[in-house]
Amino acid sequence: MKKRNLHHNMRVIRGHEKDPKMSELLLNVIEPLQKYVDFDDPDMFEKSVIFGIMAWNISLETTKEAQKKQLKHAVKSLIPWYAWNERRTLQDTLQMLLERKLELYPDVKRILMDYNTVERKKGFQLDIVSIIIPDDPDFPEQDTNR
Secondary structure (H helix, E strand, O other): OOOOOOOOOOOOOOOOOOOOOHHHHHHHHHHHHHHOOOOOOHHHHHHHHHHHHHHHHHHOOOOHHHHHHHHHHHHHHHHHHOOHHHHHHHHHHHHHHHHHHHHHOOOOOEEEEEEEEEEEOOEEEEEEEEEEOOOOOOOOOOOOOO
16 A cells, blocks of 8 residues: 555554444445446456545535535546546436445544555455544544554
């Protein structure tokens, strides 16, 4: 996994065994995409993970208006990789994933910062780096999880 230069007030620690694995949570969120995408294809799996991360992080916005604004921005950022006429499909896909995250994990307030996929004999291993969103903006400790 790539190393990130975290803010000086942040420190990286491993999640506890009892903590949910963010990779499992994200895989649950993107699961409906398997109807349309071959998760055995490395490129398609990675694109699905990226969509899931985008939707997850957008879901952390505090208002519906802010979520809508970030969703539009995300779609615009994806347009160079997709045909312009796919914009509506991209937006609908991200919206569905955002709603699914909020439905499944409304209280999980972690920003997904980075990911790594490793091809295994039976599919892919997904590793996620996340940070906790503290209630106090001056909260010094951040957490990462697999």
